[in-house]
Amino acid sequence: MTTSEFELDAMRRAISLSAFGLGSASPNPPVGCVILDRDGQPVGEGFHERKGEPHAEVNALAAAGERARGGTAVVTLEPCNHFGRTPPCHQALIDAGVVRVLIAVIDPTSRGVGGVARMREAGVEVEVGVLAEEAEVVLRPWLGALHNRRPRVTWVCEVGAAGPTAIRRQQFDVLALCAGADAVLDDGGKLKEGRPGRHSADVFSLSDEVGDDPVQALRALYEAGVRTLLLDGGPDLAVQFVGGGVLDEIRLYVGETAPSGAPPTSGPLLPGGFRIRSISRVAEGIVVVATIP
Numbered sequence: 001m002t003t004s005e006f007e008l009d010a011m012r013r014a015i016s017l018s019a020f021g022l023g024s025a026s027p028n029p030p031v032g033c034v035i036l037d038r039d040g041q042p043v044g045e046g047f048h049e050r051k052g053e054p055h056a057e058v059n060a061l062a063a064a065g066e067r068a069r070g071g072t073a074v075v076t077l078e079p080c081n082h083f084g085r086t087p088p089c090h091q092a093l094i095d096a097g098v099v100r101v102l103i104a105v106i107d108p109t110s111r112g113v114g115g116v117a118r119m120r121e122a123g124v125e126v127e128v129g130v131l132a133e134e135a136e137v138v139l140r141p142w143l144g145a146l147h148n149r150r151p152r153v154t155w156v157c158e159v160g161a162a163g164p165t166a167i168r169r170q171q172f173d174v175l176a177l178c179a180g181a182d183a184v185l186d187d188g189g190k191l192k193e194g195r196p197g198r199h200s201a202d203v204f205s206l207s208d209e210v211g212d213d214p215v216q217a218l219r220a221l222y223e224a225g226v227r228t229l230l231l232d233g234g235p236d237l238a239v240q241f242v243g244g245g246v247l248d249e250i251r252l253y254v255g256e257t258a259p260s261g262a263p264p265t266s267g268p269l270l271p272g273g274f275r276i277r278s279i280s281r282v283a284e285g286i287v288v289v290a291t292i293p
């Protein structure tokens with residue numbers, strides 16, 4: 001069976017909803033879900049906000065109520081198959097009478113015995129890989145952290161920007177970046193939650209100092225539930241992460257520069273191995289985003 005325009009639209013809605021879990025859902029994945037009734041009309045939607053609270057599917061089913069019966073669930077990640085603090089979502093979908101489930105990305109932890117297998121056994125029509133690439137825009141850091149067994153690390157820094165730090169931070173939206181990160185490490189080695197108090201209370205027991213070994217520190221942070229870490233500081237902060245091969249992304253803010261001038265003597269723009277992925281012009285400079293291929 002093919003996927004309809006209504007279903008693709010619902011998946012894009014689910015993907016955008018899933019992003020509301022960034023900076024709070026970890027160690028769980030940020031997931032979004034939309035329920036369509038038997039006529040294809042959206043009747044419920046939800047996302048997973050934090051560990052211990054209902055998963056996206058359960059939130060969407062709660063909003064849809066009886067209208068889910070005979071309908072379709074559109075979800076960005078394979079519904080779970082494990083009893084945690086909440087019953088498995090695949091069972092909730094089956095119990096609600098959903099007859100069709102569209103999934104963007106398969107949960108790499110399900111090892112073939114996840115929600116898909118269980119739902120198919122129960123006679124539910126399941127399609128996987130629906131807009132997977134678009135769903136990964138939100139899920140990629142979580143998937144990468146899982147794969148590497150360490151948080152995805154992004155370094156945000158400024159070069160050549162004039163003015164007080166407070167103004168630069170506003171201009172360059174660093175606060176917004178912090179909101180999407182589980183944890184933020186500053187120049188002084190201090191660690192804090194990206195948005196204070198947003199994660200489940202038992203998730204983070206962050207010691208407020210990170211030692212000299214970034215690889216070891218990241219392992220400990222991963223164990224504590226951190227899936228994304230923002231480094232907010234200068235090159236001295238990032239150099240050990242670069243050296244340890246554990247820096248994934250750089251967001252470099254380059255302040256306003258004259259049309260003619262001498263090249264800076266402060267060294268290369270980006271550490272070796274990084275490739276430019278996007279550049280945008282902002283009011284007071286440019287933003288260069290680079291990653292390791």
Ligand SMILES: [Zn+2]
Nearest residue numbers: 055079080089
């Ligand atoms: Zn679930």
